[in-house]
Amino acid sequence: MRISELAERTGVPVHTLKFYLREGVLPPGRATSRTSADYGDEHVERVRLVRALVEHGGVGLRGVRAIVGALESPPPSRHDLLGAAAAVIPTPAPRGPVDPEITGLLEELGWCTWSGAPALTALGDAVAAARAAGVPLDAATLRRYAAGMTVVAEADVDLALAAQDPAEAMRTVVVGTVLGDPVLVALRRLAQEAVSSRRQAAADAREDA
């Protein structure tokens, strides 16, 4: 198909598609002449991926470029998969040292991670920011958070293991992680409401009794 049809099918303006081509997040089509190229279903899929990452994942085009680059050359073995995925998932720049309390907590959980891992510094910074803003985020709460995220991570790993080939597993891990975050955030809001109203109902029942 031509670029105009690609635009029509994806709902993305032609200008933006050209921009994506220039930025290297959309591979060029098979050139049929000097001034026209042929795009296939894989381009439609790619455009949808890019849009989802940008709009819902909050990923910049630099991050998208890294992700699609990794998806195009997936690691051969399942073992490196998670490392390769972690290397490609955009993470906030580290802002400060990690509180020893955090590393202690992770050790206690048996989550031995290489000190300096992006997710570790991100955790340290996020906890420090929350506390600086006045949230009483104690170790007990963090442990409960960790328990909840373990449930989530089990589901994540199962989803990745269900993939047929390494390329699909890679896509599931990377894209599922990035686009799964907003899903989890929304579920957290809904769960807060549900838990709160359940507690309220229980309190009312006690009051009536």
Add this chain to the structure above:
Amino acid sequence: MRISELAERTGVPVHTLKFYLREGVLPPGRATSRTSADYGDEHVERVRLVRALVEHGGVGLRGVRAIVGALESPPPSRHDLLGAAAAVIPTPAPRGPVDPEITGLLEELGWCTWSGAPALTALGDAVAAARAAGVPLDAATLRRYAAGMTVVAEADVDLALAAQDPAEAMRTVVVGTVLGDPVLVALRRLAQEAVSSRRQAAADAREDA
């Protein structure tokens, strides 16, 4: 203290503080003369809150203004607290209708939420985006996600109930929700790694046997 000392204590440039004053996210100090004002510890706290929300919460100044406005006039009763908090927490604009599968899932969980709630549409859009990007996000996985987030939400509600006064509870809910998101995201990454390596170890052990 004067604005320069406020800048020094918070590490935020004077120009930025003036900007925050203009944008209404930082209340003016007590004027001691026509060209000088006095700032207190509450200003230091507020600046730290604003920085945390902007830098780590990814909240824009418009959202920060809404949040600090709500924190200054907290609801009197605990009952409205969650509603008031939900109204103030920035949510992505709804992009499309919610898949009936999602609403069915929530009903099944007993999370009866007003159709059209921001968190509900956000969930629908996030799931739709993930699926459009090729992530096989099935209902079973969503159920597991919901289970994990229930654990998180229980911790959230307990944290809010531990607050002394409604104002502190409000701050804990709103700020804890916004700044808790990056904490959870980081924990998810670490949990994925931990779960994956645990599974790997188990598989190796089976192989050796």
Add this chain to the structure above:
DNA sequence: TGACACCGGATAGTGCCACTCTCCACCATG
């Protein structure tokens, strides 16, 4: 064959937003 829209490619411009700088009159402090 010729008109014409469309194609690719490159350059420049837009809008948003958080921040930063400039300028000014004024006052506190040495």
Add this chain to the structure above:
DNA sequence: CATGGTGGAGAGTGGCACTATCCGGTGTCA
């Protein structure tokens, strides 16, 4: 009295995703 910080307002900066303009070439239909 001189200096420099202060409050206040406007304009400028930089990053980034996108959008518009322009160009020569080309497929297509009359």
